[in-house]
Amino acid sequence: MTMLKINNLHASIDGKEILKGFTLTVNAGEVHAIMGPNGTGKSTLAAVLTGKDGYEVTQGSVEFDGKNLLELEPEERAQQGVFLAFQYPVEIPGVSNANFLKAAVNEIRKSKGLDNIAPNEFLKLMREKMELVEMSKDFISRSVNQGFSGGEKKRNEIFQMAMLDPKLAILDETDSGLDIDALRIVANGVNKLRTKDNAFMVITHYQRLLDYIIPDFVHVMYNGQIVKSGDKSLALELEEKGYDWVKELDMV
Amino acid sequence: MINELENILPSVKNDHQKASLQNAIAIGVPSMKHEEWKYTYYNKILQQGFSPAFVVDQQPSVEKEFIDEYAVSENRIVFVNGVFHNELSQFNSHPKINFWNSNNISEISTKDFLLELNNALATDGVFLEIGNNVVSEELIEIFYIHTNSSAIVNLRNKIKVGKNAQVKLAEYYINYDANPAYSNIVTEIEIAQDAIVELDKIQDAGNLFNITDNTFVKQDRNSVVTVNTFSLTGGITRNVLQFDINGEHATANMNGLYLLQSEEHVDNRTLVNHNVANCESHELYKGILGGKSTGVFNGKIIVKQPAQKTNAFQSNRNLLLSNDANIYTKPQLEIFADDVKCSHGATSSQIEDSELFYLQARGIGKEVARGLLVYAFAAEMVERVKNEKLRNKLQSRIAELLKIEL
Numbered sequence: 001m002t003m004l005k006i007n008n009l010h011a012s013i014d015g016k017e018i019l020k021g022f023t024l025t026v027n028a029g030e031v032h033a034i035m036g037p038n039g040t041g042k043s044t045l046a047a048v049l050t051g052k053d054g055y056e057v058t059q060g061s062v063e064f065d066g067k068n069l070l071e072l073e074p075e076e077r078a079q080q081g082v083f084l085a086f087q088y089p090v091e092i093p094g095v096s097n098a099n100f101l102k103a104a105v106n107e108i109r110k111s112k113g114l115d116n117i118a119p120n121e122f123l124k125l126m127r128e129k130m131e132l133v134e135m136s137k138d139f140i141s142r143s144v145n146q147g148f149s150g151g152e153k154k155r156n157e158i159f160q161m162a163m164l165d166p167k168l169a170i171l172d173e174t175d176s177g178l179d180i181d182a183l184r185i186v187a188n189g190v191n192k193l194r195t196k197d198n199a200f201m202v203i204t205h206y207q208r209l210l211d212y213i214i215p216d217f218v219h220v221m222y223n224g225q226i227v228k229s230g231d232k233s234l235a236l237e238l239e240e241k242g243y244d245w246v247k248e249l250d251m252v
Numbered sequence: 253m254i255n256e257l258e259n260i261l262p263s264v265k266n267d268h269q270k271a272s273l274q275n276a277i278a279i280g281v282p283s284m285k286h287e288e289w290k291y292t293y294y295n296k297i298l299q300q301g302f303s304p305a306f307v308v309d310q311q312p313s314v315e316k317e318f319i320d321e322y323a324v325s326e327n328r329i330v331f332v333n334g335v336f337h338n339e340l341s342q343f344n345s346h347p348k349i350n351f352w353n354s355n356n357i358s359e360i361s362t363k364d365f366l367l368e369l370n371n372a373l374a375t376d377g378v379f380l381e382i383g384n385n386v387v388s389e390e391l392i393e394i395f396y397i398h399t400n401s402s403a404i405v406n407l408r409n410k411i412k413v414g415k416n417a418q419v420k421l422a423e424y425y426i427n428y429d430a431n432p433a434y435s436n437i438v439t440e441i442e443i444a445q446d447a448i449v450e451l452d453k454i455q456d457a458g459n460l461f462n463i464t465d466n467t468f469v470k471q472d473r474n475s476v477v478t479v480n481t482f483s484l485t486g487g488i489t490r491n492v493l494q495f496d497i498n499g500e501h502a503t504a505n506m507n508g509l510y511l512l513q514s515e516e517h518v519d520n521r522t523l524v525n526h527n528v529a530n531c532e533s534h535e536l537y538k539g540i541l542g543g544k545s546t547g548v549f550n551g552k553i554i555v556k557q558p559a560q561k562t563n564a565f566q567s568n569r570n571l572l573l574s575n576d577a578n579i580y581t582k583p584q585l586e587i588f589a590d591d592v593k594c595s596h597g598a599t600s601s602q603i604e605d606s607e608l609f610y611l612q613a614r615g616i617g618k619e620v621a622r623g624l625l626v627y628a629f630a631a632e633m634v635e636r637v638k639n640e641k642l643r644n645k646l647q648s649r650i651a652e653l654l655k656i657e658l
Contacts, residue, residue: 050613051612051613052609053605053609054605073612073617073618074609074612074613075612075613075614075615075616075617075618075621077613078612078613078614078615078616079615083613084613086610086613089610090604090606090607090610092607092610092611092624092625092628093628093631093632094627094628094629094630094631094632095624095625095627095628095631099624099658100611100614100624101614102657103611103616103620103624103656103657104611104614104615104616106657107615107616107617107620108615111615116657143628160614164614164615
């Protein structure tokens, strides 16, 4: 079933066009890896899909579950089931992980006409999902991302993803700055959350993460669009040949 | 105002009070022409119809249950319209804590209108003496209740804390019936060596309540004193807080949070006199200004020549939420000693779009997201309140004001 349909998407920031005709269809149950050199528009794609301010869509369309995603506020997109694991998660001193996620869970429930989650049910859910990303117990009461190491921040993103149970999860360079242990924990978390009903878009610069999260499709992005698509072997080929090879592809 | 003071002058019998009243008349009502009142329009309080009175209005009845709602401890000292209220007050007896309502008001000689007004017209106050080595676990709560009075309520408090004693105090202003209210309160605190004291000032009596507060703290050696001032709702609020550090190895902590969302005006002025060597002062005032509110911060640290090895740090951080809100901030440092560590600074910022987006991307609507981020900015100030019950109460209250659930 088609979940996300991006068609000829053009987007710019400060008048500079970054996405130049990006087209991709993602079906439920699929994992898509988006690879490409720095500055090629990967993070812009994530930002535009999740509704970050400052980006202007000049052409093209994005449909999510048949709805026009681009006309929704960021929180509405999240409420519809779009999740972004941030490349640089924000620290929120003074707001505990528990309070932050309770607010998120309840706002999402409210959008669906549901009552607030019962406190004991919420705690149970937190404990269960914490195990998934090997969070220690004191995590519940710690402030969101405050004083977290790079690895902990990324694990927290995956934890939040587990809590909110999105349909489409976009992982923006989740592997950057992670040591091998953190990478394994993050990837395990993602793998356990994969179902036939959800989909993942894994944005990465390196092939490394794809050793742990096996993608169904690999897309190579360059200069604001997809220049080559293939299966997981494309990632290995890319690793071997380097991104200069991609630049040549774009020339063709 | 001055006319009214002149009119009541003949009825003042006590010589000291008479002299103070004459001083007040001579000094005149604070004006924005005065440097210390540059951003605060004092007459705006008086224009709400307050007059100086030597005799307070008849004491109205306030139910005990009413206080129960506000109190977090069993030690309560309650004043209604400037008069000690015996039935509402209660105190767990302690042989070394003495308190009584006293008319033995000491003078503070000064050139300040509000202090002289208080000298002349104070009707009552807390006189509290904490004996040596007393460790009081329970919070001592002081309530200033105001109900339907056009008189300026003048209270004069004096608190003495004995050697090696430990005590926590909190004061609250309450507007009983939502009429305009104005309290002019002066508190003197003397702290003996090795004592540990915390005073929490909770100013949250609604936007019809005006406060001018002067608090003077004198510290002896090795003592640690913390004053936390929370200005949450109010009309015009002016807090003057002065520390005199007179004994070595003493620590003064001054924390403030002003959370202003409509048309409140809060003016915090602090002065720390480092008079002796080897002491520390830590000052952090954080402000959140929305609506058409105004904040004023003026913090002064004076390190006297003998006060070598002083560590004095001051910071004022503001979060501006609206284009119509204003903050006037002026940190000042005067150092006459040469071997000291001092810093001061002021910042003002807005909510970062990147932070807002992070919360929105988790499904949280913009308004709640803002509320959570503002709460996050305020949270560290509440953390500084040691009494858990009061801290929890403040946390819920701030969440309520920001329309978020925690």
